Amino acid sequence: MYQWKQLAAAGPRTAVLYRAFTFHSHRPEGNMEKNLQLVRNIVPPLTEKKHKGQDGKIGIIGGCTEYTGAPYFAAIASLKVGADLSHVFCTKDAASVIKSYSPNVIVHPVLDSSSGVDEVEKWFPALHTMVIGPGLGRDEKVLENTKVIMRKCQQRGIPIVIDADGLWVIVQEPTVIQGYSKAILTPNVVEFARLYKAVLKDPLDECDHQGNLLQLTQALGNLTIVQKGQKDLISDGTTVLICSQQGSGRRCGGQGDLLSGSLGVLAHWAFTAGTEKTDGLNPTLVAAFGACVLTRQCNYQAFQKHQRSMTTSDMIAEISTAFNKLFES
Amino acid sequence: MYQWKQLAAAGPRTAVLYRAFTFHSHRPEGNMEKNLQLVRNIVPPLTEKKHKGQDGKIGIIGGCTEYTGAPYFAAIASLKVGADLSHVFCTKDAASVIKSYSPNVIVHPVLDSSSGVDEVEKWFPALHTMVIGPGLGRDEKVLENTKVIMRKCQQRGIPIVIDADGLWVIVQEPTVIQGYSKAILTPNVVEFARLYKAVLKDPLDECDHQGNLLQLTQALGNLTIVQKGQKDLISDGTTVLICSQQGSGRRCGGQGDLLSGSLGVLAHWAFTAGTEKTDGLNPTLVAAFGACVLTRQCNYQAFQKHQRSMTTSDMIAEISTAFNKLFES
Numbered sequence: 001m002y003q004w005k006q007l008a009a010a011g012p013r014t015a016v017l018y019r020a021f022t023f024h025s026h027r028p029e030g031n032m033e034k035n036l037q038l039v040r041n042i043v044p045p046l047t048e049k050k051h052k053g054q055d056g057k058i059g060i061i062g063g064c065t066e067y068t069g070a071p072y073f074a075a076i077a078s079l080k081v082g083a084d085l086s087h088v089f090c091t092k093d094a095a096s097v098i099k100s101y102s103p104n105v106i107v108h109p110v111l112d113s114s115s116g117v118d119e120v121e122k123w124f125p126a127l128h129t130m131v132i133g134p135g136l137g138r139d140e141k142v143l144e145n146t147k148v149i150m151r152k153c154q155q156r157g158i159p160i161v162i163d164a165d166g167l168w169v170i171v172q173e174p175t176v177i178q179g180y181s182k183a184i185l186t187p188n189v190v191e192f193a194r195l196y197k198a199v200l201k202d203p204l205d206e207c208d209h210q211g212n213l214l215q216l217t218q219a220l221g222n223l224t225i226v227q228k229g230q231k232d233l234i235s236d237g238t239t240v241l242i243c244s245q246q247g248s249g250r251r252c253g254g255q256g257d258l259l260s261g262s263l264g265v266l267a268h269w270a271f272t273a274g275t276e277k278t279d280g281l282n283p284t285l286v287a288a289f290g291a292c293v294l295t296r297q298c299n300y301q302a303f304q305k306h307q308r309s310m311t312t313s314d315m316i317a318e319i320s321t322a323f324n325k326l327f328e329s
Numbered sequence: 330m331y332q333w334k335q336l337a338a339a340g341p342r343t344a345v346l347y348r349a350f351t352f353h354s355h356r357p358e359g360n361m362e363k364n365l366q367l368v369r370n371i372v373p374p375l376t377e378k379k380h381k382g383q384d385g386k387i388g389i390i391g392g393c394t395e396y397t398g399a400p401y402f403a404a405i406a407s408l409k410v411g412a413d414l415s416h417v418f419c420t421k422d423a424a425s426v427i428k429s430y431s432p433n434v435i436v437h438p439v440l441d442s443s444s445g446v447d448e449v450e451k452w453f454p455a456l457h458t459m460v461i462g463p464g465l466g467r468d469e470k471v472l473e474n475t476k477v478i479m480r481k482c483q484q485r486g487i488p489i490v491i492d493a494d495g496l497w498v499i500v501q502e503p504t505v506i507q508g509y510s511k512a513i514l515t516p517n518v519v520e521f522a523r524l525y526k527a528v529l530k531d532p533l534d535e536c537d538h539q540g541n542l543l544q545l546t547q548a549l550g551n552l553t554i555v556q557k558g559q560k561d562l563i564s565d566g567t568t569v570l571i572c573s574q575q576g577s578g579r580r581c582g583g584q585g586d587l588l589s590g591s592l593g594v595l596a597h598w599a600f601t602a603g604t605e606k607t608d609g610l611n612p613t614l615v616a617a618f619g620a621c622v623l624t625r626q627c628n629y630q631a632f633q634k635h636q637r638s639m640t641t642s643d644m645i646a647e648i649s650t651a652f653n654k655l656f657e658s
Contacts, residue, residue, distance in 0.1 A: 045578070046577060046578030046579055046637065047578045048559055048576070048577075048578055049559050049578075050578050050580050051517065051518055051558070051580055052517065052580040052581075052582060052584075052585075053580070054580065055580065079581060079638075079640055080637075080638040080640070081637070081638070082637040082638070083581075084580050084581050084582055085581075085582045095394075096422075096425060096426050099397050099398075099426040100426055100429045100430070102398075102640075102642070103397065103398030103399075103401045103402060103430050103583070103641075103642065104398055104581070104582070104583060104640040104641055104642055105398070106395055106396060106398065106582070107395070107397075108394075108395050109394065319638055320635050320636060320637070320638035323636075323637060323638065324636060324637075328636070328637075
């Protein structure tokens with residue numbers, strides 16, 4: 001709370017900030033191969049001794065009257081990246097539709113219920129990561145439940161990925177997430193600007209994307225932010241990774257859900273692997289880099305087949321081959 | 330009742346148990362081919378003279394607000410293994426979703442109704458085997474109905490396969506199933522430990538999986554237990570079969586439902602064929618071995634195509650070729 005208020009008061013561009021940036025490791029695009037290797041390091045081996053759940057049990061908070069595709073994309077992406085179980089916690093009227101997309105996803109119609117928080121919380125022991133926001137919508141009751149769920153995840157130390165209207169919750173009340181090092185926010189350009197304004201109380205510097213990112217990340221207490229864009233910029237307030245893997249110009253809706261769902265699994269793997277496997281880098285950065293590069297590779301592959309007709313479903317169908325190409329040795 | 334209480338009182342490892350074990354046939358992995366042949370013996374020929382229903386009419390008890398994929402996987406697996414008809418008996422709000430997965434499955438929304446038991450029972454004359462548990466959930470009313478259905482199946486001599494939260498019913502009240510020789514329980518590692526503790530009142534011997542299995546099976550009155558794991562161990566309290574068919578390290582949710590649904594059909598076939606076709610072996614063992622080897626082969630084949638992205642739907646798509654490869658001469 002104190003930190004971001006102070007920064008906001010100090011104004012956006014301080015020498016201190018830039019020193020922090022240049023002093024700490026900055027891994028530009030030339031390090032794509034090195035960063036890819038770090039992702040490979042955290043991918044768990046598939047041995048015969050494994051049992052159900054070990055490779056990831058992911059919860060998705062989202063899905064409402066309007067949006068049912070988004071939480072499905074996040075959930076199915078998490079399974080296809082390698083999670084064993086994926087649970088969607090959505091509103092009552094979204095559940096049947098999400099279920100009908102695939103029998104592989106478990107769906108709980110609880111998010112708009114007065115006991116919604118309790119219903120989600122009782123699944124905490126059975127979840128490794130929570131992805132909050134895909135298809136969440138703006139219903140007040142749902143947003144209030146979501147805010148409480150964010151707090152409870154932190155109390156339990158569950159890594160959380162926050163996207164879409166999950167970020168709206170943060171815009172309304174940044175302290176909800178401030179200082180939680182296991183949080184990864186994945187704003188697009190619009191969402192990033194909104195967050196920046198809410199936290200820093202200042203306009204963006206249109207010429208300094210990395211500076212903006214470092215500022216916001218630090219102001220939020222060094223959680224991790226993935227700024228999606230022409231290039232994806234990833235930072236935990238000290239290090240900046242850049243993902244410039246080739247995708248395509250196709251920007252159909254749902255790609256961010258593929259990213260957030262994938263990131264749910266990769267975050268679990270990265271925290272399990274620990275910094276020994278990530279060359280000392282924050283596990284959140286390696287997980288985020290993995291999700292960005294995978295999403296772009298899926299986009300690239302699907303675009304080769306479908307061009308302008310490409311939808312997110314076509315990208316989901318590419319996860320297996322994209323993952324193998326990028327991460328399996 | 331008396332037997333398992335006595336065993337629990339006597340403590341877990343008695344010389345008598347081990348004598349029983351070594352004296353009776355123990356069919357280790359070297360007998361894979363021999364056991365496969367026994368499964369082939371029970372597969373009914375597909376002749377032009379057959380009519381609908383003869384090759385299997387399977388009931389699935391399961392499907393609730395959260396879980397709709399599990400009963401669907403069990404039902405569709407039973408059809409793809411060769412059953413003619415598959416009925417799912419689920420809660421009211423799960424029915425439409427399960428129906429939407431496939432027009433080949435018949436779905437009855439009755440399991441949470443006060444007349445639920447009667448609604449299921451009236452279908453008994455039209456069912457060969459009952460698979461109890463896939464996606465059952467933990468609702469008290471549903472579990473109570475399920476318990477009564479288990480008892481009524483026994484009164485009528487219907488073979489029953491019990492998995493997932495069907496096993497939870499047994500954990501609460503082991504006498505419900507005790508001594509029913511046409512029951513096949515299919516616990517995973519966690520469920521087995523829970524059952525063992527409930528019945529034997531003692532911790533598992535971590536070094537003696539077969540000993541644990543024989544003990545629990547005998548304590549439950551020589552029904553059949555399939556202990557799923559790195560290798561599947563199958564026992565009726567006298568014989569132990571081991572299934573070590575190659576699968577993969579992928580442990581996505583739903584694989585157990587493919588197994589229980591397949592087992593529903595194979596149990597019908599095995600009881601119809603009788604011990605002449607099973608070389609004197611308990612038909613339940615041959616059916617269980619068949620379901621285990623088939624599930625592992627589906628896992629293996631689907632993994633070759635999809636690797637880490639494999640879901641249970643991908644395994645379902647392999648049933649036909651896996652079955653042919655293993656069981657058709």
